[in-house]
Amino acid sequence: MDINDNIESPFLLKVSFNKLLKHYQVLAENKDEFLAAKAKRVLKAADPYPELKDGFSNPKILQDREKEIRTILQDSFAPVLTKNEIKTASVPFHNLIFNSSERFRNIIKTAGDDFELKIKNMPEDDRYIVACTIILNFCYGYSLNLKRPFYYEIPDANGITRSYKILYNADFCEIVANDGAPEITFEDYEELLDNFENIELWKEKFPPNSYTFKGFVISNIFDVTDDQSISNIKSNLIGEDRRKDEGFMEGFQEIFRSLFNLKDIKIGFSIYNKDESLFEVVYGVGMSSFLLNKKEYAKCSDALCKWSYKKLLDDKQYFSVSDVDKMFEKSNGQAPHIKVLHEQGIKSAIFAPIANDDGLMGILEIVSYQPKVLNSITANKLIDVMPYIVSAVERSKSEEENLVEAIIQKECTSIHPSVHWRFEKEAKNFIKAEFNGEKAIFNKIAFENIYPLYGQIDIKGSSIARNNATKEDLTLQLNAVKEVFIKAGKIESLPIYEQIIYQIDDYLKGLKENFQVDSEQHISSFFDKEIEPVLNHLYKIGELKDEINNYFNSLDDKIGILYKHRKDYDDTIAMINKEMAALLDQKQEDAQAMYPHYFERYKTDGVEHNMYVGESITKEDSFNPIYLYNLRLWQLQVMCEMENSYYQMQHTFPVQLDVASMILVFNQPLSISFRMDEKQFDVDGTYNARYEIVKKRVDKAFIKGTDIRITDKGKITIVYSQKQDEREYLRYIKFLQSKNYLDTDVEIVELEDLQAVTGLKAIRVSVLYHKSEEDKAFYTYDDLMKEIKS
Structure with missing residues (x-):
C-alpha cells in the first residue's frame, strides 16, 4: 500500500517532517529556555523514528506514528485555536489529510458520510501541469506565476453550499530530481510557455514519478461564502x-x-x-x-x-x-x-x-x-x-x-435630414388629399441632376480569413470529439466508434486539403445527427462523463459549436465596422456644415458610403460646383484619416486584417428615387444604372493585362473615366501630399473591361501613416480655393 498508488503525477510523494525538524533544531539552541525545551521535546519524540525525517509513502506509518506526528505539528495546530481555525496537513494534489483542526473535522462531519472532498476548480489534467510548474519554479528558478485561488464547496447542516478558499503553506517541503529525470533546458521552458494545455508535452518533459516531493503542506482554509x-x-x-x-x-x-x-x-x-x-x-x-x-x-x-x-x-x-x-x-x-x-x-x-x-x-x-x-x-x-x-x-x-430601435429601423426606416423635407411635403399633400375627399396617393420621391460620391474602406481577404477561422474551429472540435471516441473504444469495443473516428479523420483531411463552401454545413450536420446521439449514449454509461462535459463546455452556448476563431473574426469585423462607421459619422457632421447633402453608409466587410449633392436636394438656389469639389476633396482626406485611424487601432483587434480604400468618381449628374419596398434610395433610369454596376464590380477588377487587383492595402485607389477627373484628383493628391497625408508614388493604370463598362482608369497612391492624430484638421476656405484654382 502506497500513497502514490493510482495517481499519475510528476511527483513521487513522500511525507516528511525533515524541514520542520530542522527548524526545531535551530530553536533548540535558542536563548529562550521555554522555546528551547519545547523544541528538544519535539526532536526527542522524532529521533527514534528516522522515517519521519527521511520520508515515507506507506499510509500505515501515519497511523503507527500518530502520536509523534501530533507532537511535531503541535505548534502548527495550536490546541487553543483548533475550534476556530480551519486547517489541514497533507501532501499536494492528494486527498490524504493526516492532521486537521477540530473545526475542519466538524465541517466535514456535517457534510455527511457520502461527501467527497474535492478542489472545485482543479481539473485532472491541470493538476499534473500545475505540479510541473512547481518543479520549474522550485528546481530551475523559473518564476511562473500560476497562483490562482482554489476552493472547496461543502454543504452545511442546512444544506447550504458554503465556499472555502484554500491557502497553501509550502515552507516544509523539498523537491529533488530522480535519476533519469530529463534536464529542462531554456528551450524546453520556452516551448512549455505556449503549450499549457498540451498535457502530453508536459508529460514528455516531466515523466510520471521523475521528481520526489518530500515534506508536507499546511492548508489554511477560510469561509468566503459571502x-x-x-x-x-x-x-x-x-x-x-x-x-x-x-x-x-x-x-x-x-x-x-x-x-x-x-x-x-x-x-x-x-x-x-x-x-x-x-x-x-x-x-x-x-x-x-x-x-x-x-x-x-x-x-x-x-x-x-x-x-x-x-x-x-x-x-x-x-x-x-x-x-x-x-x-x-x-x-x-x-x-x-x-x-x-x-x-x-x-x-x-x-x-x-x-x-x-x-x-x-x-x-x-x-x-x-x-x-x-x-x-x-x-x-x-x-x-x-x-x-x-x-x-x-x-x-x-x-x-x-x-x-426596439432596431425593429423600428428595420420595419420603418430612418430618413436622412437632408431629404426629410421632401417626405414631409408629400405626407402633407397626402393628408390634404384625404381631407378634401380626394384619392390620396403618396407620390414618388425623386431627385434629379445630382452628383454622386462613393467610397469604401474594404477588408482585404475577408473570405479567406473567415474560411481559415472556420477550418481552425472545425479542426479543434473534430479533434476534441475524436479523443472522446478513442477513449470510448477502449471502454466498449464497438465498430461504430472506429467508423466515427474514420469519418472524423476523413473530415480533418478534407479541411486540410480541400476546404469547400459546404464543408462547414456537412460537418455541423455530422455533429448534430451522428455525434451528439452517440455522446448522449456514452454519457449514460458514466465513465466518460467528465470528458463529454468538457467537450460540451467548449462549445458556444448559443450556437452549439466550437466558436473561438470564428468569434475572433466576427468580433474583429464588427469592431472594424463600428470604429470606421463612428469616425465617418463624426466627420460627416463637418461635411454637412460645409454644404447639406444626402449621406448613407453600409456595414459589410468594411464600410461603404454614398453621398449625393445637388440643387434638388437642398431645395434652394445655392448650389455651385465649388461645393462638389469641396466634398470630393473632403472625401479623399477623410479616407486617408480612416486608413490612419484603422492602422492605429489594428493591434487591438483579435484578428490582424488589412484594409484597402477606394473612391469612385462619376462625373455626370444622375437621378435617384426612393424605393418604398426596399426603404432606400437607388439610381433612377437605365442610363444611371451604369453607375450602380460599376460600384458593385469595380473593387474586384484587375489592372489591365495583369492579375493584380485594382485595390491594395496601404493605397487609396481613385477610379474614374474622364480626363478632367484625372486632372482634378491629381491636384487634390498634390495638395494632400503637401499635408503629409499621401506619398509621392502616384501611378495611373487602366482597368480591365467590366461587363457593359469599358474605358475605366485609376489613380493609385500610398497613404502616409502617422503614429499620432496631429495635423488632422480640415483646411480653410482660402486653402481650398487656392488648390482648386491652381
Whole structure:
C-alpha cells in the first residue's frame, strides 16, 4: 500500500517532517529556555523514528506514528485555536489529510458520510501541469506565476453550499530530481510557455514519478461564502439573454441562499414603468413577482401603501417585513403589499429598489416562508450586491431599447435630414388629399441632376480569413470529439466508434486539403445527427462523463459549436465596422456644415458610403460646383484619416486584417428615387444604372493585362473615366501630399473591361501613416480655393 498508488503525477510523494525538524533544531539552541525545551521535546519524540525525517509513502506509518506526528505539528495546530481555525496537513494534489483542526473535522462531519472532498476548480489534467510548474519554479528558478485561488464547496447542516478558499503553506517541503529525470533546458521552458494545455508535452518533459516531493503542506482554509456569492451574482448577471435561460433563476436564487445562509428564500423582480406609474412583471423563464403575485401589472399606488411607496419610489431605500402575519393583523389587511404576501403564505420579506441617478427602474423582492429570518439586519447584505443588479438592469434596459430601435429601423426606416423635407411635403399633400375627399396617393420621391460620391474602406481577404477561422474551429472540435471516441473504444469495443473516428479523420483531411463552401454545413450536420446521439449514449454509461462535459463546455452556448476563431473574426469585423462607421459619422457632421447633402453608409466587410449633392436636394438656389469639389476633396482626406485611424487601432483587434480604400468618381449628374419596398434610395433610369454596376464590380477588377487587383492595402485607389477627373484628383493628391497625408508614388493604370463598362482608369497612391492624430484638421476656405484654382 502506497500513497502514490493510482495517481499519475510528476511527483513521487513522500511525507516528511525533515524541514520542520530542522527548524526545531535551530530553536533548540535558542536563548529562550521555554522555546528551547519545547523544541528538544519535539526532536526527542522524532529521533527514534528516522522515517519521519527521511520520508515515507506507506499510509500505515501515519497511523503507527500518530502520536509523534501530533507532537511535531503541535505548534502548527495550536490546541487553543483548533475550534476556530480551519486547517489541514497533507501532501499536494492528494486527498490524504493526516492532521486537521477540530473545526475542519466538524465541517466535514456535517457534510455527511457520502461527501467527497474535492478542489472545485482543479481539473485532472491541470493538476499534473500545475505540479510541473512547481518543479520549474522550485528546481530551475523559473518564476511562473500560476497562483490562482482554489476552493472547496461543502454543504452545511442546512444544506447550504458554503465556499472555502484554500491557502497553501509550502515552507516544509523539498523537491529533488530522480535519476533519469530529463534536464529542462531554456528551450524546453520556452516551448512549455505556449503549450499549457498540451498535457502530453508536459508529460514528455516531466515523466510520471521523475521528481520526489518530500515534506508536507499546511492548508489554511477560510469561509468566503459571502465573497463568493457576490462574485457569483456578478458573474451570473454579466451574461446575455439570461431571461431565456431555464436554469438562470434557480441558480440565481441558490446564490442568494448562500449569501443569506437561508435555504428557504426565493427571489422575485418587478419592473417600474415610469411613464404609466406601473409595476410590471419581467418576462423570462422562471421569473416571477411576489409583489404582483399572478398579475401582469399593477398601479404603484395599488401595490404599495403610502409609507412603502415613499420608501421605495421617493427615498429609494429598501425595507423589510420581518413578520408578515403580525403586520397583516396590525394593518387589518389594508396594506396592499402585506396583503399580497400574506395571500401567498410568505412570512418575511425584503423589498429593495433597483435605482440609479435617473430614478427607480424596478424592485428586487426577497421572500421566505419562515418569519423573522428576513429583517432589517439581514437586509444589509444587499449593500454589496445591489450595484451589480443595478448595472445588469441598466444594461438590460439599454439592450431592450436598442432592440426596439432596431425593429423600428428595420420595419420603418430612418430618413436622412437632408431629404426629410421632401417626405414631409408629400405626407402633407397626402393628408390634404384625404381631407378634401380626394384619392390620396403618396407620390414618388425623386431627385434629379445630382452628383454622386462613393467610397469604401474594404477588408482585404475577408473570405479567406473567415474560411481559415472556420477550418481552425472545425479542426479543434473534430479533434476534441475524436479523443472522446478513442477513449470510448477502449471502454466498449464497438465498430461504430472506429467508423466515427474514420469519418472524423476523413473530415480533418478534407479541411486540410480541400476546404469547400459546404464543408462547414456537412460537418455541423455530422455533429448534430451522428455525434451528439452517440455522446448522449456514452454519457449514460458514466465513465466518460467528465470528458463529454468538457467537450460540451467548449462549445458556444448559443450556437452549439466550437466558436473561438470564428468569434475572433466576427468580433474583429464588427469592431472594424463600428470604429470606421463612428469616425465617418463624426466627420460627416463637418461635411454637412460645409454644404447639406444626402449621406448613407453600409456595414459589410468594411464600410461603404454614398453621398449625393445637388440643387434638388437642398431645395434652394445655392448650389455651385465649388461645393462638389469641396466634398470630393473632403472625401479623399477623410479616407486617408480612416486608413490612419484603422492602422492605429489594428493591434487591438483579435484578428490582424488589412484594409484597402477606394473612391469612385462619376462625373455626370444622375437621378435617384426612393424605393418604398426596399426603404432606400437607388439610381433612377437605365442610363444611371451604369453607375450602380460599376460600384458593385469595380473593387474586384484587375489592372489591365495583369492579375493584380485594382485595390491594395496601404493605397487609396481613385477610379474614374474622364480626363478632367484625372486632372482634378491629381491636384487634390498634390495638395494632400503637401499635408503629409499621401506619398509621392502616384501611378495611373487602366482597368480591365467590366461587363457593359469599358474605358475605366485609376489613380493609385500610398497613404502616409502617422503614429499620432496631429495635423488632422480640415483646411480653410482660402486653402481650398487656392488648390482648386491652381
